[in-house]
Amino acid sequence: MSEKERKISIGGIKFSEELVQVSLLKAGESKSSFGDLLQLLSEKKINITFLCHSAGSLHSKSSFCVGCIDFATVQEILDFPSLASLDIEVIRSVGTITLFPHRNSLHLLGLILNVFGKFDFPVYSLSTSISAIAVNTAYSDLARIADKLQDVVFLPDNHAPFRKEFRLKEI
């Protein structure tokens, strides 16, 4: 099937602000838990914009994103001795590109992964929501990714700007 034949219409694309992704690998015998970390983040009133978690028999892997502005506080939490047994990876300058709706079909997801692979854009993590697919990638690549994705998706003529013009913050 040619690229043109596979092209589908979607409702929209949006970009996040600049984020930091933190990933934690927990070995089976580790006493530190991802739940402990979530509690510490909540106590510091830090919003998590994205989270994915997968637990296997030998280890579990969790990744979450926070705004750049909150990362200094997150780093202080990650330095807590109680979290020392977790293998922690920090990726800076991450952006989320969100496409919607996915209609619970693998077609859009496949097209996205294909484009990311073809042009070597990194996928740091991904999750679907009730109607959208959110992909975490390099913040500096967001505009180029949106450009390449438009080779495989049609956007409405009256599409809103990709970047949000306002921010909500709970205080």
Add this chain to the structure above:
Amino acid sequence: MQAGGHCIDGGMFLETIAVYWESRVKVYSITELTGLTLARFTFPISDSERWGDRLIQLESVISRFELVIQDRIDSESLQISLLFHCSLQGNIEEMAEQWNSEPSTSVAFSSSLDLVFLHGPHFQDRYGIADIAFSALQEGKIDIIAAGCAGTTIYIVLPDKMGHAAKQILTDTFFIPAGG
């Protein structure tokens, strides 16, 4: 209400402060699904383009997914976790057998899983929501097999027959308005 200068990405914006308080976090709904399969595809990052094509092919046999999450296993490997109704599992097992023979690639299935998902107002802009949900389940001694939180939704994959108990715990934890 207060207005003032606020800067996002170098631009100036008006700031509006609204005061709102809730004793229990409101959600629009909590939904439980049972009889699900979680397929985990692990493959080299360099094969992403090919796996994109495979997902498009899988659409012909997986007519509907419930959740997809993807994460890096290490610097060279990605893992896609795909949750769907278990009646569809047989459709991809034959394909998966071929993929399993490829270098650094594996496909594994976990069957008979449950799912609860909830969504609520501005979850993506508020702190502590995931902690409330996960802590409640932890206190109820319910294991979490996988989770995906993006936008305004929280999806939690659970062991067999734990969905009903998890939904009850979350219903007691969050507030669902009448008719929600």
